[in-house]
Amino acid sequence: MGKRQSYEGVAITAPVSVPYQRYSIETAHWWIAGALRGSLQAAGLRLADVDGFSVASFTLFPDTAVGLTQHLGLCPRWLDNIPMGGASGVIALRRAARAVQAGDADIVACVAGDTNHIDSFRNLLSSFSRFAQDASYPYGFGGPNANFALLTDRYMHEYGATREDFGRICVAQRANALRNPNAVMKTSLTLEQYLRARPIADPIALFDCVMPCAGSECFLVMSVEEAERRDLPYAVIGGTIERHNAHAEDPVQLRGGWTLDVEELYAMADCTPDDIDLLQTYDDYPVISMMQIEDLGFCEKGDGPDFVRSRDLTISGDFPHNTSGGQLSAGQAGAAGGFIGLVEALRQVLGTAGGTQVADATTAMVSGFGMINYDRGVCTSAAILKAGSTA
Template identity: 45%
Template sequence: MAGAFEGVRIVGAGQAPYAKRGDKSVQRLMYEAGGAALADAGLSWGAVDGLAVSCFLLPPDNAPTVAEHLGIEARFLFQGLYGGASGIIGMAHAARAIRDGACDVALVLAADAFDVAAHNETLDRFNGSIKEYMSPQGFGGANGMFALHTRLYMERHGAEPEDFGRFCIALRENALRNPNALFKTPLTMADYLGAKPIADPLRLYDCVMPCAGGDAVVLASERTAARLGGPSVRILAAEEIHNYPANDPYAVPGGWTGLSDRLYGRAGVAPAQMDFAQLYDDYPVMACVQMEGLGLCATGRAHEFLRSTDITTRGTLPINTGGGQLSAGQAGASGGMIGVYEAAAQLLGRAGERQLDCRLGLVSGYGMVAYGRGLCSSAAILERVQ
């Protein structure tokens, strides 16, 4: 089943600079991220004939107007509507388009120009569920919602605040090797536990920093990749699932248990073979849910896994090697692309001081929070081409 994306390669990865505040438009951020990815691949803008784009702040513009702005004569377009799951889903759709001959080079990118105020304003009208029923009741944003999930996880499985702290501290250590991460100083357990409360039991460092930025990868046909002559990456499998489980808004907030078997079966590999994982880390508890749903540890045991496993770039299973959203920043829809970028950069050998010795990697996405949980989950397994 690993042939679902046969003939397609990831050949480049790039980012726009992350900033806590900025005056760049989302179109400019897309141009910078896409240009960096194309330069990394050794391709020009004129080579691109496919575009997959995700951006919360894009309307009233859309994928066709982005193509116009970037000068892309596109034979394939995709616009991600799945929040932080969109990056992986867009990559998979673009790969299928290349496989089927619909285009030859596809740019998969996401960008947003958020600060804290713009982020909160967007959340109040994020979708009909929130706008009509939650915001009028004093909806406190995602922090309040995921505080409830964190509390439930702690009570159900015995996790302690220090367990989530270990995750945040490890990601901060990874971020210190990433020049594009917003946070530049080490984080200690005393810092973590002493940080101001946000929504009990969440503290400051459990919550992402909204920011401006962009991320992109370049996909190309195997023929084009061979002509470039550089390293490339295969997509062994990519899966998505939405509203899982249906009609149960109080279930554990994620669909990875519903896609995991298909993902590994189609890739022909097992969780234990992963050299790294890039998880969607809007909150530490969601990384725990992903570790369990994707088979990296047993259900309800992610906190114990974090106690016994080094997840830094020096460790046995590095997680979010660039610092993830919790230490690099959450650039809106690029929160779902930062893991895709980091996975591609690692496997292409372009990760600088944080570079791993790696061949297989896992990346996951999550998004579109409505009634108490994210509706969209995605994951992919990538392999460096020898």
């Protein structure tokens, strides 16, 4: 395998999160347009300046990125549609970065958004994937809750994790969310409340589950020269990885594709886990966050429970994690759930995270996980972002 080229010269800027709503009568188009407009305004750009466009959404049907160009009045010379759910943010970024490096596009807008009507979650599940339709949903139709219940059951049995361990992750994220005015969850959560919550699919209970909602997220990718010429604060990419259908031989998913590529990720970014100021994991369920903490090298496999017992995962703690509250407390806005960590990480290294700002954050790691095609998440991704100029 050849050495990857670096992402030198690529800037990320103009992070925007459109405040989420539990239910919305608007469409995915409306939400995506709102986030795009936000990023353009933040960067002082016109629509015509965007010559690359990347979109991730589950509820655009019957449209794709193509339909959006006409709907939104874009004329890009580079277009991408990323159907990778929770892994889509990092993957949008790494593709856009290569397009900019190659000169295929000068300014790429990466946007994700979904609406959430009453019943749209059920409709989404019903047509999610062929394997799920054939071999997963006929068995109780528990949706992802059931899949992750099995995975959590196995993880607890294998590594001695307890519900308290997962609770620590959720409780810390709720504390973080209370500092994020746009988080859907507005009340505090104690470990006792977490443990007493209504069971959903044993051992998973209410606070292990995300709240489906409507929302959108956007950022812009361009060259460092372009960002500096426009006087925009930007971050740079230390490295990125993606991997699909890794460890297919594992009978139950206890590790993800990150394990295959994480060493290369740190090597590209020329840093170690100790240099990471904050981590944004994909937190559809806390067991997945724990798995990422292990697989991204912050501790050994199986030491996740000990890790969360001994570290403080809040914004001001010794291991700031999912600083905006993550999906567990800020809400899961469909494919925007694949962007929430990246956009927040970008704000953190730009120093514009407001109430959730981690002091002196210059290096952030963000990781993605997506698409329960049958019994496990198929897509994984991760990126290390570093502060660029502070124009």
